[in-house]
Amino acid sequence: MALPPAFLEELRARTPLPGLIGRKTRLARNGRQWKGCCPFHNEKTPSFYVYDDHFHCFGCGAHGDAITFLMRAEGASFPEAVERLAGEAGMQVPKATPQAAERERRAKDLYGVCAAAEAAFRRRLMLPEGRAALDYLRRRGLTEATIARFGLGWSGEGRGALAADLKGEGITPEQLVAAGLMKPRDPDRPEAGLVDMFFNRVIFPIRDRRGRTISFGGRILGDGQPKYVNGPETELFSKRRSLYGLDLAREGAFRGATVVVVEGYMDVIALHQAGFGGAVAPLGTALTAEQMDALWQVSPEPVLCFDGDAAGAKAAFRSAELALPLLAPDRSLRLAVLTGGEDPDTLVAKGGPPAFEAVLAGAKPLSIALYDLLAGTSPPATPEQRAAFRHRLDAAAKSIPDKTLSSEYRRAWLDRFFAEGRGARPASAPRPAWTPRGKPGELASIRGLLRPAIDHDAIRLERARNLLAILLHHPPLLPEVDEALASLDLPQGDCSQLREALLTWLPDADHLDSTRLMDHLRQAGCESVASWASRKQGLCQAADPEAQPKEALEAWWHFFSLLRGKAELDHDLAEARRMLEETNDPQAQHRYVLLLEAQRALLSGEAGDQAQPDTIL
Missing domain, CATH: 1.20.5 (Single alpha-helices involved in coiled-coils or other helix-helix interfaces)
Structure with missing residues (x-):
C-alpha cells in the first residue's frame, strides 16, 4: 500500500532539511536558503542549494526532498528512509490495512471536492446573488486581483445549494459532509437530512502549505453571530496545524518578506495586498505548538503581532510561554504591538504600508519582550x-x-x-564639601592631600599594552581574536606597529608559539616594541606565559571591551547577531558569544572604574 499523502506531507514538514543535510556537508546561509558543496559529487565551488522543502545541485542535477536525500546519501530504500525519518520526528508509520487504503482514497477524493466547492463559491460571488458580498469586499479596499488570488467567494443562502451545484460533477452529499461542507440538521435524528455548513457568508478558502484547498471559513454579512466560522476537523483539515495564508507566506519569505502572524483573514489579505507577503493567521484560536513548528519551517524568527490592549498583552504572554520549550539557537520569535485600537487591516487602510513597516521595525526580540511581560506594568520595587x-x-x-x-x-x-x-537605587545625599582650616592657598602646599588628575591616555595605553602582551605570550589565541584585534582603535605608535606585526605573522605561521613569534618580530624590527609590551611591571596575571589559555582569553576580551567602548561594542554585537541569524554558522555563533562576554567585561570594567578611579587598568 502506498503511504497516505497527508502522512508524507507531515513527515516532510517535521524534517528540517538544513539540519538533515548538514550532517553530510557543511552548509552556510545564502539569503533565504542554504548553500554548500554537493555531497554527491566532488566539487570545490559550492553549487548545492537547500530550501525549506527540497534541495537542488546545479552541478550534478541532484534534487529531491528529505526522503530522497536519505536514499541517495545512505543507500536506504524508500521504506527504510521513511521509517528512520518518522522515528526522528516522533511519528508512527501507518500500517498497510484496508482501512488505511480507504482513508487514502477518500483523502484524494476530498481534495477534488474542496477544489470543486471553491470554484462554485467563486462563481456565486460574481452572480447577482453575490453582489452584496462583492460590494462588502470592495468596501474593505480589496482589488479584483486580490479577491481572485485568495479565491474569495459567496456561499449562497444554503438549503442544499452547494450539493445541487456539484451534483453534476458526481460529488455526493456524503462527500460534502466528509469535506466539512455539510452537516446533519439534527445529529440525533439522521432522518432529518443535511444542511449546508456555510450560508449567507463570504467564503475564505483555507489552503495547506502546498496551496491545496483543505477547508473554508465564512464571514456573515451584517450583525449576526458568530461573525466568523471555520469548517470542522476532517481528514484534510486540522485547525491546530493549519495557518491561513501559509502557502503564500512561504513564497513571500523565500523572496525576503518578514513572516508575521496577525489575527484574522482580513488582516492577512490586507497585508498581502499592501506588499507584506509573509502574513499568516491562526484560525480563530491561540497559536499552537504545531503552528509554531510550521512557522519555523518558513522563517527562523517570525514576528507575532498583537493588539496593544490587555487582551493583546495576555495573548503575547501566552504565545511567549508556549514558545519557550520549543526554542533553539535557530528558532526564535519577535513580538510587535499595535496601538490605538488599530488592527493591521485598518492601520494599512489609514496609513499605508509605512504605518505597518513601523510596527515591524519596533518588534522586540523574544528575550526582551518576555522580560517586559514578566515584569508587568510596574517594575518590582520591594x-x-x-x-x-x-x-x-x-x-x-x-x-x-x-x-x-x-x-x-x-x-x-x-x-x-x-x-x-x-539604576533604581535612590542617590545618597551629597556629602558636604570639606574646607580645611588655614589661610587661603595653604591647602595647595599640603603634599598628597589633593589627588592628581586622572591621565586617561596613560590608562588607555596600559590597557592596550596588556591586550598585546597576552597575545605575545599566548599566540594560539590569535585566530580567535584577529578580527576583533584588527577593528580596535589602538594608540598610535608602538601599539599599532605591534598589532600590524602580529596580524602579518598569523596567516603564514605554521606553529603558533611564542618563540617563532619573537623570531618574526625581531626580523620585522619590532623587538624593542615587543620588549616594552612584555615588561612585567603593570601587567595582569593573564599575560604571564604560565597562565591558563581560558584565563588569558577572558582577560583579552576584558581589555578589548574596555578599549572598544560601549557604543562600538553594542554595534559589533548587533552585527554579530545579524550574521548568526543569516548564516547559522558555528564560527558566527562563537563570535557572538565572545562579544557577549566582552560586553559583560565592559560593564564590570566600568563598575570597577567607578569604584576605583585611580586604577590604571
Missing part, C-alpha cells in the same frame, strides 16, 4: 517583589531545553535585572 520576579525569570529560562540558549537567556535577563536594580 525586596520581596524583586525576589519573586527573579524566580520567574529563572523558571522561564529553565523551560528552554537547549542548555546553551537557556544559559544565555538567564544571563541576559539577570544582567538587565541587576542593571535596573542599580
